Amino acid sequence: MERVHSLRMMSIFLLLHCLIIISLFIAATTATTSSTITDRDALLALKAHITHDPTNFLAKNWNTSTPVCNWTGVACDVHSHRVTVLNISSLNLRGTIPSQLGNLSSLQSLNLSCNRLSGSIPSTIFTIYTLKNVSLGKNKLSGQIPTNICSNLPFLEFLSLSLNMFHGGIPSTLSNCTYLRTLSLAYNDFSGAVPREIGNLTKLKVLYIGANRLQGEIPREFGNLTELEQFSLPTNNLQVMILNFLQFYSSSA
16 A cells, blocks of 8 residues: 555656646747747847848848748857847948847847948947947947947957947947957047047957047057057047057057
């Protein structure tokens, strides 16, 4: 009798264990499906904001009959199926960037460069915690870089906003993006002084801030940029003091 009771209890335990596993699997599947739908809707919002697509790139490739991970210009994580890469550069697209793009919460690389996109960059873009690369150069984007740009981008390594129409000051808070290796802000309408805090970006290899309306001097702190390989400051109203900068740089290298 005791043996029968033990077998019954074991059967009940195994049944409960199986039910828990099934429930967890269903919950995980539901969460994944919900997330992929969110990613799909974000990309469809971008498609809806494109007013000119001369090659019909988005029309031919982005539709609900195809899984989002199979869309051209999109790459996904093999396990979560979340969008991690969006590259629709050099397509001569016209339009604006929708705020819904910030819902791509697993995005690591965003490349919309070499198009004709206009308007401002939605603040939601700068809340994508996973972003490492942001390339928006050679468009017609405008507005100011938000002062909290690096508050939620701890892993950002590449930021290119060159060849646009951004204005205002260069935020000193860019120094909080401590993993930055490339910072390209050239050919805009930035004004004011060059923030000395940029000298804290000790991993920088490329720094382009030329062709703006910057004034003042090159901060002495730039001598801390010992990893710097490419540096551009042409056609600014800076009291350049290149000789002093080179002395700072060579003495710290």
